[in-house]
Amino acid sequence: MPQMMNAFVMPEVGKTAVTQKPIPEPGPEEAVVRTTAALICTSDVHTVKGALPVAPGVTLGHEAVGVVHALGSAVEGFTEGQRVAVNAVTPCFRCEYCQSGFTSQCGGPLGGYRYTAQVDGNMAEYFVVPAAKGNLAPIPDELSDEKAAYCCDMLSTGFMGAEHARIGLGETVAVFAQGPVGLSATIGANLLGAGRVIAVESRPERQELARRFGADDVVDFTHGDAVEQIMDLTGGVGVDAAIEAFGFPQTFEACVRVTKAGGRVSNIGYHGENPEPLTLPLDAFGLGMADKSIHTGLCPGGNTRMARLFQLLLSGRVDPTPMTTHRFGFDDIETAFSMMQDKTDGIVKPLITFA
Template identity: 30%
Template structure:
C-alpha cells in the first residue's frame, strides 16, 4: 500500500509499504477514505517529538471502511464505515474503567520508555512515535486498528466523511478542553490559538454555557473563522497587547476560563526569547515554547481555570509558577479521552445538525500530502485544515 512516512525533520514521503494484517482477534483493518493533517503532526514534521524512526507511518485522524475483522469482533462487519479515534485503549484497565481512556495502562507496548520521560505512560497513539507505541498511523491506504471493540464508532447512513472525520481527534479534543474549564453560565472564556482544535474549543465553550468567547491569534484567516463561525471576539497578538486588551475587556478581572490550544510551537510578538529559540531550532535543537501558556496563566482571573489541549513534547522553562500558585488557578490538561466523547458528539452532528466541516480549507490526495504539509506548516494559501483522500 501507499503511506505517508516520516524520514526526518521537514522530510515526509509517500512510500510503498506492506499492507497491515490482523495480528490479534480484537483487530480490524480499515480502508482509509479520509484522514486529516493535524496541528500536532507538525510537531513531528518540525522535529519536536522524540522516539521517531525513519519510515514511521504518521497520521492520527482517520476514517474509512472496514475490510477485515478479527475473530473476536462482533461490533463491526465488513463494509461498515467507521471513524477511528487517535487514542488506543483496552477498555478494561484501571483507567479505562474510569473513562480515562487516554491513560490506558495496556495499549502502549513501549510504556517503560514513556515512563522514563514522563513518570508514567499514557495510552498508545496512532502514528505518534515509538514512545507512544510505534503504531502505524492513518495517513495511508489501510490501517490496522487494535482493540477495535473499544475504539472506533460506526458512521450512520447518510453522513459524508467531512461531517464526521474530525470525531477522530479535533472535535472531541476541543470539547474536552472546554469541559476541562468547568465553564459556568455566563463565563468569559479566552482561547489562545485559532487553529482547528481552538475552533472546536470555541464552539464547545458556547455549547457549555459561556457568555462570551475571546480568541487570540495572529493569522488573519484563522481570526476571521473564529469571528464568522465561532461568534468570538478576537485579538491579534501582533497588533495588540493581549494582557492589556483582556484586562480592558473584562474590567480588570481577566477571563474566567482560559484554553491554551497552541502547544509546543507557540509564538510571541517581538519577544527576544522567541528569537533565541528560533536560533536553537536553526541548529536542530527545537525548544518547546511556553509563550501562550505563560500568557494564559498571567491573564486568567484569580481562582480561574486554565485548560491545556495544546500538545507539549518536552519540559518547559520560564513557566510562571508564582502566578499559578498565588492566583489559586486550576491547571488541567491531557490527551483526549476519546471513547468517552464519540457517541455524545456524534449525536450533536446527527441530532443537532452541528457540521464540523467548516474548518476544512483544503482537500488533497495522499500523493499530495508532502506538499500539503509544507502549505499547512507555512500557513500558505489560507490553509487552516487539510483532509487527505487516500
C-alpha cells in the first residue's frame, strides 16, 4: 500500500478541500520533492473560480520549495535531502517550442504551466518534478525557503515583464497594478535600468510597497484617470514602456495609451477572468504605424533562471519578503486561501509552511 500525504485540492469548481493522496513516485527523468514552504497565488483563486478547465480533485499550487525526496533512475547531479525550489513552469526543454526559446510554451500555448493545469499542483506534502535535470533548482544554504519561493513565479514573472519591456537605460516605465507580480515588475524595472518608475495602484499598503521597491511616482486611479495622470507626470509625452499586471481590457488599453511612439507594452496580467477581447484604440496605437510593440509571456522556468534569481537575492540586491503579509501552517491552508479569495486584511502574499 502506498504511503499517503495531504494535498490541497479542488474537488469541483468553486470548492477546495484538503484530502489524502498517495505520495507520488518519480519516473526515470523525474524527481519527487517533499514540500517545506509554498506561496498561494491568485492564479489558483482564478482556477477555483473556473477560469481553467482542470481535472476534478486536482491538487492546487505552483510556488513551492522543499527537499529532494526521491530521484528518477536517469536523474544525475542531485542528492536526496537537498534543498530545492521548482518554478511554476516546468518545461521539457526539448520540444519545438522549447528549442525555439519559448520554454513556457512547452508543447504548445502555455504548455509549460503543468501544475494544476495538467498534473497535480504542489500545495501538497510531496510533488513531482518533470525533467528534473532542468527543473530542480538547488537553494543556496544562505537563502531562506521564503525568499526562494518568491522565485517560483512572482519574481520570475514580474522580472519577465520588465525584460519584455526592453527598457533602455534611464527610460520611464509605468507599471499598472501593484499586486505581487506588479510589485515584482516594479523591482524588475529598477533592476533593468529604468530612470523613472510610475506605479499605478489604489490600495495604500500596496502603494507603500511600490515605493519601497523603487517606484518614483504612485498614481492612484481612484483620484482621477490613470492615463491622464501619467501623461501629466510625463509632460504630455507618455512613457517608454508600460507593464500590464492587472489583467483587464481597460488596463491593457491604458498601457497602449500611455506609451509614446516607439514604446513597448509588456503584458504579465492574466486575462482569463474577463471574456471580452483586448482592444487597441486606433489613435493611441498610431493606426498601427507608431512603432509601438506589444509583448506577452508566461513565467520563465528552468533551474538556470532560478539560480540567477537566487543570486539577486543572495547578494542583497532584491528582497521580496516585505510582500509576505501573512504566514500560516499547512494546517491552515483553507483559511489562507479564503483570505486570498477575498483579499482581506491587506493580504498581499501568504507564506505556507509545512511541518
